[in-house]
Amino acid sequence: MDSESLLLSLELASGSGQGLSPDRRASLLTSLLLVKRDYRYERVLFWGRILGLVADYYIAQGLGEDQLGERKSLYSLNCMEWSLLPPATEEMAAQTAVVKGRFMGDPSHEYEHIEMQRMTEGDRTYEDEVVIQIKEESRLVSVIDQIDKAVAIIPRGALFKTPFGPVHVNRTFEGLTLADSKKLSSYFHFVEPVELKNKSLLEKADLDPSLDFMDSLEHDIPKGSWSIQMERGNALVVLRSLLWPGLTFYHAPRTKNHGYIYVGTGCCWMT
Ligand SMILES: *[C@@H]1O[C@H](CO)[C@@H](O)[C@H](O)[C@H]1NC(C)=O
Numbered sequence: 001m002d003s004e005s006l007l008l009s010l011e012l013a014s015g016s017g018q019g020l021s022p023d024r025r026a027s028l029l030t031s032l033l034l035v036k037r038d039y040r041y042e043r044v045l046f047w048g049r050i051l052g053l054v055a056d057y058y059i060a061q062g063l064g065e066d067q068l069g070e071r072k073s074l075y076s077l078n079c080m081e082w083s084l085l086p087p088a089t090e091e092m093a094a095q096t097a098v099v100k101g102r103f104m105g106d107p108s109h110e111y112e113h114i115e116m117q118r119m120t121e122g123d124r125t126y127e128d129e130v131v132i133q134i135k136e137e138s139r140l141v142s143v144i145d146q147i148d149k150a151v152a153i154i155p156r157g158a159l160f161k162t163p164f165g166p167v168h169v170n171r172t173f174e175g176l177t178l179a180d181s182k183k184l185s186s187y188f189h190f191v192e193p194v195e196l197k198n199k200s201l202l203e204k205a206d207l208d209p210s211l212d213f214m215d216s217l218e219h220d221i222p223k224g225s226w227s228i229q230m231e232r233g234n235a236l237v238v239l240r241s242l243l244w245p246g247l248t249f250y251h252a253p254r255t256k257n258h259g260y261i262y263v264g265t266g267c268c269w270m271t
């Protein structure tokens with residue numbers, strides 16, 4: 001757990017009026033170190049906070065040796081005790097997509113969704129209302145997964161891929177240059193690539209396979225869904241997603257410090 005980057009990301013998120021008390025910060029730092037040790041993760045990232053009506057979910061993620069391997073998500077309501085969430089599935093995503101409105105902040109809360117289903121009785125078919133129960137925990141898992149797929153990002157060079165092997169943290173990463181840090185093409189989606197697989201060999205000719213193995217933000221749809229700003233007299237570059245308001249990425253150019261944090265209601269405003 002990189003405590004320096006955790007503190008920086010908390011500070012940035014507090015700019016949006018969602019800061020943490022000093023007590024909470026201290027609990028986070030300590031408890032996440034324990035999470036890393038107990039679950040034997042290679043790295044633990046503080047992912048952010050989903051604001052609920054009754055309580056907020058603090059979210060952390062555990063990464064194994066392969067940085068693009070399965071990411072384990074954990075939540076906490078008090079920044080001290082953490083519970084592992086189940087992995088996201090497509091079925092979960094489809095089921096929870098119908099839930100609207102704010103999160104409660106209670107993982108056992110069940111939303112009721114009424115669906116019309118076709119019934120058959122003998123040779124008669126008719127439509128009937130069926131009440132479907134959807135657990136908030138499933139919704140939480142799906143939203144984290146959606147946000148990761150859409151806007152989890154990392155600067156080019158922070159990770160490297162070994163030929164046919166796993167993806168590792170580049171321990172000698174020295175950060176982006178100031179000029180590069182202002183370009184969307186210097187940032188990658190921190191998930192398995194989707195676009196890259198469709199590129200022709202010609203388009204791939206300029207790419208370095210050990211560095212360019214993820215999709216860059218350059219061709220993100222919708223266009224203009226990222227804002228890039230230099231802050232603190234060029235000491236910090238801050239990217240904000242307009243697709244998922246509340247997602248803030250920061251990088252201090254020419255240093256290895258970077259990270260992203262989501263603080264928001266878990267509702268996507270642009271769809
Ligand atoms: C790691 O980062 C350094 C400095 O930013 C870069 O020169 C190097 O190519 C990267 N290493 C690998 C293996 O990609």
Ligand SMILES: *[C@@H]1O[C@H](CO)[C@@H](O)[C@H](O)[C@H]1NC(C)=O
Pocket residue numbers: 194195198
């Ligand atoms: C990539 O190509 C496949 C088929 O070759 C197509 O189904 C898919 O939509 C393409 N994906 C993107 C992101 O363009």
